[in-house]
Amino acid sequence: MQRPLSSFAFAPAVKVKLINAGFHTAADLCDLRPLQLSKESGISQQEAVEVLQTVRHDASQGAGAGSRMTALELLGREQAMGAIVTFCSALDSVLGGGMPVGKTSEVCGAPGVGKTQLCIQLAVDVQIPVCFGGLGGQAVYVDTEGSFMVQRVVDVAKAAVEHCSLLADDAEQREALKVFTVEDILSKLYLFRCHDYVELLAETYLLPDFLSQHPEVRLVVIDSIAFPFRHDFEDLSQRTRLLNGLAQQLAQMANQYNVAVVLTNQMTTKVGNGQSKLVPALGESWGHAATQRLILHWEGEQRALASGTCSLLTMLRLTHLRFRQGTLLSASAPKQTTTRLEDIWLKNNIQLF
């Protein structure tokens, strides 16, 4: 009841008039009728009706809107959400148990390094039945580049089914295998194709409805988020505002609908001091959009994955990845498991932020 009026989602003009008229908290309004409110504050009657309805609705929700949780409860909730395991222990350990559900992760890398492959792998791995250690969920794939090839998804799905059939020991797992066939996997992967940034934004506004109609979706992949935003923009500040809004919506969606959101980003060259470095595209403010940033890069002939979050700039772990046609991607841990940030980036000419 003490909630200040400025925290409600009213139009700015209405807020200003209410505050000027002396109404500061929800308690000030609860006894008024619409006609009285409209006369005292100078807003129209229609607006007064809406204001009072919102305030009363919020009051009846009780403690629901601003509920409090202890950190222990939050930790429990996070652990209960789970992660998408990739059946490849080195990769899962770099990711901290798998691709986290309920958070946004960003995968950056040069072309050809394997971002789309990793995304397709995750879209199949999220469907692995619970009795095999997976999440048994469905996947949404938003393709902005046109690089989604069903042929490749079929390869990965076949490999996953084969891998699970080799692992099946008990009756429950054998039962689960009956509904884990290549066709089942394909039928639970939803593809949204967007040709430019306006279509991508439209899909983002419609995704919450889709997710509430399909509550089994546990993964949303956007491949790639950089591609539609890197041309056509005269006004870069507009792009930054759109990207900020997008990042917030995706984070909220991940949390509210319990999905892992994975975004793919490109790399661009940044020239400075006579040297050129590779940095993730979309600017520096985008660097803080995702909870976790994974960089796929080349170490000589091998691909390596480094993961870092905003707060852990110096603690990175590396693993080498190999993609195989017939099996799930495999990885090997290199000799050193934690390396100093500066060493890796200097050697490979990459800048994380």
Place this chain on the structure above:
Amino acid sequence: MDFRQLELNPRIISAAKKANLKSARDILGLSGPDLQRLTRLSMSDVQRLQAAVAVAFRKSPPVTALQLYRGECPDLEPRHRLTLGCPTLDCLMRGGIPLSGITELAGESGAGKTQIGLQLCLSVQYPQVHGGLGSGAVYICTEDAFPIKRLHQLITQQPRLRPDLPTDLLHGLCFSDNIYIEHAADLGVLQTCLSQRVPILLARGLARLVVLDSVAALFRCEFTAEESSKRARHLVALASTLQHLSHSFNAPVLCINQVTDVVEHCDASQFRCGLVESAVLPALGMAWANQLLVRLMMRRLGGVPSLGAGIGAARRLEVVYAPHLPRASCLCHIGEEGVKGVLSPDSAHIVSSHMDLYGKTEV
């Protein structure tokens, strides 16, 4: 956009109209706070507006991968590719060139890139059952004159390259009638060509392949070293025009690219994109590489072992990256009839690179 079709409170609609927002693109292209400032609506009203406009704007509903696999959405997944004219090369590419997206073929001069371009211009004209698209091709030359003599030689030798095709089909097609040749010496001419003439040809179904030979030639002389960001913008704009054409008409686009030498000290392994043993890299840098769907490289090999009827040194066609292909390569020879892949005598499989990635593909 017709506002009356939207399921919205009339107050929101009138606020949007007052703010001069006429089309769905105007509304969707603005962020939430921007819309709030323009329309003076509350945040929840703005969200309702965005959601309602998005519903009206969405062109096609989501599909499942199973529907794509079964061929129920031919626009998104046509389930066939454009053949390269040789079964071994098609096996390397798992069917041929994808129908939408830019395929790049890079290599040194004399490696055989134009040969592949010409061969595709012929194979596109066959009907779909024989791996073509039943339509013509647009060939845009930016550096040399179009090799008309070589094209005629290829046309006369088609029966040798494609012995599997019925002879009445081969004689019935008038190949040179269906290849439209454009010359573009600078960027401005190329933009005009791509925005005016090529869309007409594609829309009328007269052509379903665009070959740009070569893309590097236009960018390497027009921009100086300091103008690299301007060059990157033009490259991205060109790529987006080509992609738009390719996706709208399901027409493959082949861009031929040159190579640059690798300069050791400033090149990190990142720029090499895994091509560690190579002395040359495809030109135009990361800005262009980010726009491609498939990257192929053609190399001339030293030495002469002739594995069959071939003229000159052997070549190697390598897949550098593609979403659906492993890192594999294939030997090929260029003869009178065109480019033909060769299976090396010791193994019947396509050789995949020892470095990493996939296992061997079955021939």
